[in-house]
Amino acid sequence: MLTLLKLLQSLFQTLHSEGTPRQVAAGLVLGAGIGLTPLLSAHNLVLFAALVLLNVSFGGGMLGLALFTPLGFLLDPLFDRVGLALLEAPALRGLWTAGYNVPLLPFTNFNNSVTLGSFVVWLVLALPLYFAGQRAIARYRVTYGERVLNSKFMKALKASKLYNIYAWFVPQ
Amino acid sequence: MSRALKIFRWRAVGPLLLFLAILGLLWILFADRIARAETESTLSEMLGTEVDIASLRIREADAAVDLGGLAIADPRDPRRNLLEAGTITVDLDPIPLTEKKIVIDQLTLSGLRFLTTRATPARPADPNSPAGRLLRETEAWAREKFQFPRLALGRIDTVKSLVLQPEQLGSVKAAKAFAGTVDSTRAAFEQSVAELQVKAVVDSSTALAERLAKSDPKKLGIAGVREAASDVQKAIERVKEARSRLASLEQTTRTSLGALQRGLADVEAARQKDYDFAKGLLELPSFDAPKIGAALFGAPSTDYFQQALYYAKIVQRYVPPGLQPWNRPGPKRTRLAGTTVEFPRMEEYPRFLLRQARLDFATSGAGQNQFEANLAGITSQPALLGQPATLLASGRLGGDRPVSVTLSGLSRHFGKSPTDSLVARVSGVTLPAIQIPGLGFTVTPGRSTVGLAFALSGERLAGAWEVSSDAAAWNADSARLRAASLVESTVWRVVSGLSQLRVRAELGGTVDAPTLRVSSNLDDAIAGRLQGLAGEALAGAEQKARAAVDGIVDPQITSLRGKVSGLSSQVADRLPVERGQLDRAQKALEAQLRRLVGSGLGGIQLPKL
Numbered sequence: 094m095l096t097l098l099k100l101l102q103s104l105f106q107t108l109h110s111e112g113t114p115r116q117v118a119a120g121l122v123l124g125a126g127i128g129l130t131p132l133l134s135a136h137n138l139v140l141f142a143a144l145v146l147l148n149v150s151f152g153g154g155m156l157g158l159a160l161f162t163p164l165g166f167l168l169d170p171l172f173d174r175v176g177l178a179l180l181e182a183p184a185l186r187g188l189w190t191a192g193y194n195v196p197l198l199p200f201t202n203f204n205n206s207v208t209l210g211s212f213v214v215w216l217v218l219a220l221p222l223y224f225a226g227q228r229a230i231a232r233y234r235v236t237y238g239e240r241v242l243n244s245k246f247m248k249a250l251k252a253s254k255l256y257n258i259y260a261w262f263v264p265q
Numbered sequence: 266m267s268r269a270l271k272i273f274r275w276r277a278v279g280p281l282l283l284f285l286a287i288l289g290l291l292w293i294l295f296a297d298r299i300a301r302a303e304t305e306s307t308l309s310e311m312l313g314t315e316v317d318i319a320s321l322r323i324r325e326a327d328a329a330v331d332l333g334g335l336a337i338a339d340p341r342d343p344r345r346n347l348l349e350a351g352t353i354t355v356d357l358d359p360i361p362l363t364e365k366k367i368v369i370d371q372l373t374l375s376g377l378r379f380l381t382t383r384a385t386p387a388r389p390a391d392p393n394s395p396a397g398r399l400l401r402e403t404e405a406w407a408r409e410k411f412q413f414p415r416l417a418l419g420r421i422d423t424v425k426s427l428v429l430q431p432e433q434l435g436s437v438k439a440a441k442a443f444a445g446t447v448d449s450t451r452a453a454f455e456q457s458v459a460e461l462q463v464k465a466v467v468d469s470s471t472a473l474a475e476r477l478a479k480s481d482p483k484k485l486g487i488a489g490v491r492e493a494a495s496d497v498q499k500a501i502e503r504v505k506e507a508r509s510r511l512a513s514l515e516q517t518t519r520t521s522l523g524a525l526q527r528g529l530a531d532v533e534a535a536r537q538k539d540y541d542f543a544k545g546l547l548e549l550p551s552f553d554a555p556k557i558g559a560a561l562f563g564a565p566s567t568d569y570f571q572q573a574l575y576y577a578k579i580v581q582r583y584v585p586p587g588l589q590p591w592n593r594p595g596p597k598r599t600r601l602a603g604t605t606v607e608f609p610r611m612e613e614y615p616r617f618l619l620r621q622a623r624l625d626f627a628t629s630g631a632g633q634n635q636f637e638a639n640l641a642g643i644t645s646q647p648a649l650l651g652q653p654a655t656l657l658a659s660g661r662l663g664g665d666r667p668v669s670v671t672l673s674g675l676s677r678h679f680g681k682s683p684t685d686s687l688v689a690r691v692s693g694v695t696l697p698a699i700q701i702p703g704l705g706f707t708v709t710p711g712r713s714t715v716g717l718a719f720a721l722s723g724e725r726l727a728g729a730w731e732v733s734s735d736a737a738a739w740n741a742d743s744a745r746l747r748a749a750s751l752v753e754s755t756v757w758r759v760v761s762g763l764s765q766l767r768v769r770a771e772l773g774g775t776v777d778a779p780t781l782r783v784s785s786n787l788d789d790a791i792a793g794r795l796q797g798l799a800g801e802a803l804a805g806a807e808q809k810a811r812a813a814v815d816g817i818v819d820p821q822i823t824s825l826r827g828k829v830s831g832l833s834s835q836v837a838d839r840l841p842v843e844r845g846q847l848d849r850a851q852k853a854l855e856a857q858l859r860r861l862v863g864s865g866l867g868g869i870q871l872p873k874l
Contacts, residue, residue, distance in 0.1 A: 131600045145277045145284075169601035180606045193608035199365035205595045207603030 112150040114234075118226035120150035122219050124157020129165040129172075130211040135200035153226075168214070169207055176210025297321050300330075306597070311583060313396025314340035314347075315387035328359040338387030339380075340400055341572070346383055351376020361614040368614055372622035372640070399578050407571035410779050413563035413702070414556045429543060429813050436535035436814070440821040443528045447828045450521050454832065457514050458839065466507045467846045470500045474853035482861055490861050497858045504851045511843055518836050525829045532825065536818050543810035557791050558768075558784040565699050566730045566770030566783055573719035573728065574776070577685040581721075584645055586678045607646075615646035624658065636660030636670070643676075653677035656687075666712070668693045682723030690716045696732065698740070705745035706757065710766055711736035719772070726779055728772035737766035759791050 112120070123144045127137050144154040165172075179185060192198050202208040241247060301321035308316040319334025332353040339347045352375050358368040390397040431437045473496060482490050585591050591609070595602035607616055624638035638658030644650045656674035661667040669692040677684045696710040713734035720727045739761045746757060767786040774780040796803075 131598060133598070142281060145281045146273055148272055148274045166600060169603075173601055173603045177604055177606075180604075186608070189606070190608040190610050194364060194610050194613040196363035202596075202605075204608065205603050205605045207595060207601050210603075 112153070114227045114230040116148065117150040117153040117156075117230045118223045119147070120144060120153025120155075121157040121226045122223050123147075123149065124154035124159075125161040125218070125222060126157075126212075126215045127154070128158045128161030129168070129215045131165075131202070131205075131208050134202045134208055135197070136203075136212065165211060168211070172210030172214060173206045174210065175213060176206030176208065179209055179213065180204065180206060297323055304332075308337070309390070310394050311396060312337060312340070312579065313390040313394060313400050314338045315343075315390075328357045328362070330355040330357065336383070338383060340390060340396075340575075343387040343389065344383055346381045346387075347379065349376075349378045349381050350374045358620075361618075364614060366614045366616050366618075368618040368620065369622075370620050372619055374622065374624045377624060395582060396579060399582070400575055403571050403575040403578065406574065406776070407567045411563060411567050411781055413559045413783075429546070429817060431817050433542070434535075434539045434814065434817060435542075436532055436539050436818045437821060439532045439535040440818070440825055443532055444821075444825060444828065446528060447525060447825065447832065450525060451828075451832050451835075454514075454518055454521070454836065457517070458843070461507060461510050461514065461843070463507055463511065463843045463846060466503050467850045470504055470850035470854055473497065473500050474850070474857050477857040477861070494858060494861045497854050497861065501851060501854050501858070504847050504854065508844065508847045508851075511840065511847065515840050518840070522829075522833055522836065525832070529822075529825060529829060532822060536814060536822070539814045539818065540807075540811050543814050544807060547806050547810055558788040559781070560703070561701055561783075561787065562699070562732075562768045562770065562785055563781065563783050564702055566768075567781065569717055569730045570719065570726075570728055570770075570772050570781075573687065573717070574721065574726075577719070577721040580676055580685050581678075581683055584647060584676065584678045584683075586648065586680075586683045609646045609649055611649065613649065615644045615649045617643075617645040618650065619643035636662055638672070647676075647678040651679065666693060684720065684722040686718075686720035686722075688716075688718045690714065696734070704753065704756070705742040705749075706760065707740045708760070708766065709738045709740065710734040711738060713766075721776075724775045724777065726772055726774055726776060730768075730770045730772075732766065732768040734766045735764060737764050739763070755794055756791055759794050760787055763787065763790075 123140050126140045127144075130137060143149075144151060180189060189204060193204055203212070297320075300323060301318050304321065305316050305318050315338040317334070317336045317338075318332055320332065322331045323329075324331065332355070333351070335348075335350040335353055336346045337348045339345050352373075354371075354373045355369055356371040358370050361368040390400065392398070392401065477493055477497065480493070482493075485493060591607040592604050593607070595605045609615060619640065620642070622640035622643070624636075624640075636658070637660055638656070640654070640656050642650055642652050642654040644654065647654065654674075654676040656672065658670065658672040661669050670690070672687075672689045674687040675684070676686075692714040693712050694715060696713050696715065698707040698709040700707050710732055711734055713732055713736075715733075716729065716731040718727075718729045739757075741757055741761070746754065749757065763786075765786060768783070769785070770781060770783040772779060772781055
């Protein structure tokens with residue numbers, strides 16, 4: 094329940110005033126990376142650290158995670174095919190062999206078809222997602238933003254204690 | 266505020282460190298439990314049976330893992346464990362761990378026990394897991410590749426009617442298929458002869474020779490003689506070409522006729538199998554000594570070989586030869602598992618390596634144990650290691666009645682073809698009773714010496730299983746004995762007085778076409794007694810079975826022989842005739858050419874003939 098509340102808080106705060114559209118879009122891209130790829134891989138630790146440490150919208154990251162995790166499950170068969178095609182490409186064998194024998198890199202599970210496929214798809218989608226997200230947030234704020242912000246639901250949500258914790262991650 | 270400060274959110278460092286600390290705490294709390302569950306799951310999937318580990322403790326500072334209470338269930342008998350180990354210490358090389366590779370410097374197992382009874386039955390393996398499939402495949406292999414004659418020791422019923430249907434007989438199927446081959450060979454031969462167009466070549470050559478014979482070269486003039494000679498030379502070339510094609514056809518036909526003769530032999534071989542099939546329908550007992558050995562001890566021996574093949578196949582599955590990328594299923598998770606590809610490289614660590622393991626039986630409950638076992642070079646990528654995995658063990662186990670064990674194994678999965686072999690000899694072991702199939706007898710070998718050798722090299726199999734005992738005891742159901750036939754009671758009289766038991770089974774051939782020869786010290790004795798008792802009746806029944814098969818198969822084989830023989834005659838008659846015609850036409854043409862050249866006109870040079 095707390096998680097859901099936190100998620101809703103971050104979602105609405107993100108959409109309204111916390112951070113510029115660029116910061117929200119950047120957070121969204123990082124969150125999408127965590128959501129699209131299988132969670133228990135080392136690269137997600139790096140993405141999470143980036144989401145926390147970089148001056149991007151943490152709420153945007155949570156929004157990306159919430160939106161793209163179910164999408165990741167749905168697209169797993171596609172990721173599997175993309176990843177396997179890349180792993181089995183003769184031209185890339187040297188690259189994978191080198192990576193497989195480098196310390197720490199194998200913990201990213203890059204040699205798993207779903208992990209690699211989803212990561213590559215995320216990389217390809219990152220820039221378009223960034224620009225589309227930036228534009229969508231800006232448009233939302235000038236159209237529906239004000240009405241939602243003044244709603245009773247939003248006020249109640251903002252009054253929750255969890256907001257204080259969340260505020261640590263609000264972009265400066 | 267500097268740009269760097271704007272890019273980084275420094276105040277989030279604290280929460281991030283807190284998050285990492287929580288991860289660390291979770292590791293401390295749950296890592297052992299998760300590692301134990303993962304190890305159990307991985308080993309269970311790999312071996313196709315339940316593997317239990319009572320405790321697992323990771324010692325991060327020492328790069329070591331302690332396991333306690335390992336129990337590996339028998340995949341074929343859920344009520345017992347194949348192996349139990351009291352404590353296991355795994356000393357890891359920390360460097361390869363950074364590459365997610367497990368290299369074990371030293372593995373120490375103590376408190377080992379074998380074939381113990383389980384408190385609760387083991388869970389069956391997932392039938393769709395690789396090991397589950399391998400178990401089913403090897404069980405089917407043992408069932409389908411080895412069929413042993415049963416000692417059907419009832420009344421020898423020579424009066425029993427034997428009704429055979431043609432479609433039951435392999436020779437009929439083979440004959441039908443072969444008849445088609447003969448017909449197509451004949452059609453191909455006739456078409457080839459027609460395509461040679463020998464008659465057309467001979468006719469045109471003969472006509473040319475006859476026309477020139479009637480002409481006078483002096484009247485033809487220089488140009489006429491040259492033209493005529495040129496025509497003759499071209500005609501000779503056509504004859505030579507036709508003869509060359511004829512020679513080629515002759516060669517092809519000889520090969521085809523050879524194949525047809527072999528086909529006939531195959532049909533005959535199928536008929537021999539049909540005799541056995543028909544005898545089986547009469548339920549005749551087989552009293553040949555080799556067949557008696559197979560009937561008595563064939564099934565128990567294949568049981569051992571099937572187990573050996575199962576584990577050899579598991580090793581082959583998880584230890585691929587060479588350094589090619591290796592695809593395997595991804596980890597089990599909520600998301601799709603996908604495929605994980607290994608990319609081994611020379612002079613790098615393999616994904617798994619056990620450098621050395623020492624097995625210590627000191628705490629297994631019997632102080633008199635003197636047993637040493639060493640494992641070395643166990644790896645998932647042997648081509649990287651460049652040396653075979655070896656197992657050497659020998660010693661005595663137990664107190665008052667010790668069991669001597671010698672064991673050696675080798676697994677070489679690099680080079681031309683992967684080879685796995687095992688040689689084991691156990692003396693003084695008390696074997697369980699062996700049920701004799703089809704009879705109410707069991708033999709309890711008592712304290713025996715058992716030997717097992719098994720090797721799988723590529724697809725080639727070799728193996729031997731031996732049992733030797735001087736204290737065998739035979740048991741029979743007394744009620745069944747009272748109702749036993751003369752033959753059955755005769756066998757009982759032969760075996761019940763014997764305390765010596767010697768059985769040997771030899772495996773050979775390939776996985777697809779294995780051979781098994783089983784012999785025992787009982788074979789000749791039983792065969793001699795039974796043949797004396799029932800030889801005449803058996804011979805009559807066998808004759809009846811052969812007659813029933815011949816009645817169906819003979820007409821077909823006779824027809825086939827006629828067809829093959831007819832084709833041979835056709836070839837033998839026709840080809841020399843064609844060759845003779847071509848020879849005569851060529852001679853006639855050459856004679857005319859000589860006549861033209863001899864006329865002295867045109868400066869024609871005689872071609873080399």
